[in-house]
Amino acid sequence: MTDFHHKARKRFGQNFLIDDGIIARIARAVTPNANEQVVEIGPGKGAITELMIAGCPSLKVVELDRDLIPWLKVKFERYPEFEVIAADALKVDFAALAAPGKPLRIVGNLPYNISTPLIFHLLSFVGKVQDMHFMLQKEVVQRMGAEPGSKTYGRLSVMVQYWCAVEYLFDVPPHCFSPAPKVDSAIVRLTPYAKPKVAAKDxxxxxxxxxxxxxxxxxxxxxxxxxxxxxxxxxxxxxxxxxxxxxxxxxxxxxxxxxxxxxxxxxxx
Known part of the structure; x- marks a missing residue:
């Protein structure tokens, strides 16, 4: 299939991942299988999608850019269970995307301009989620895993760590994207606790x-x-x-x- 020429849109915070080595490394970190329900946020041109869908043919993707949706449907038309959800991820009920008897896993190259509110939105579904793998601005990933007493420790650190174990996986430099962002990125794995270490009453x-x-x-x-x-x-x-x-x-x-x-x-x- 010939490449789809689509100019990244600033209003959607689009930076398309183009480094094959990093794409493969992300897919290996997730390694989905057919007994799981994987939901990818912001698939873009489907670079990571392509490496995950063979293992998980029921893959669902959430994409806001309507110009990309027909391309994605054609690119993955040989997978009848593949589904494109045309929506703003901030408004999606991710619990409704869980399949009976299948662990729900969420993956995404999250737009930097909405990453923090999107993380808080996703935390509201942790009871249904097995794990989450995200590419984010490196500074955001550092804040997620920050320890008390550090300059980066804050509201995001506390609320993410209350719900999840935070694992900083690896860095992704700007040249791995088109267009190249002005900041470094990183991959993080969030694994929700079966129950919080100390439970909040409210x-x-x-x-x-x-x-x-x-x-x-x-x-x-x-x-x-x-x-x-x-x-x-x-x-x-x-x-x-x-x-x-x-x-x-x-x-x-x-x-x-x-x-x-x-x-x-x-x-x-």
Missing amino acids: HQVLQELVTAAFSQRRKTLRNTLKQLMDVEQIDGLDFDISRRPETISVDEYVFLANTLVDLRQSSQS
């Missing part, structure tokens, strides 16, 4: 607390908590509230969020 409260903390990361926890509880409750906490948000571990955020849930429930009773 995930929305955990997210509320973490968002509030890192919206003013240079201030102490006391300042953050003023938005969420009264002074007497803050002073009664069994926790050092003089610490800054970036020094607090995931488990400690869960402890604080659970304490907040208990305080709210007791005030309502």
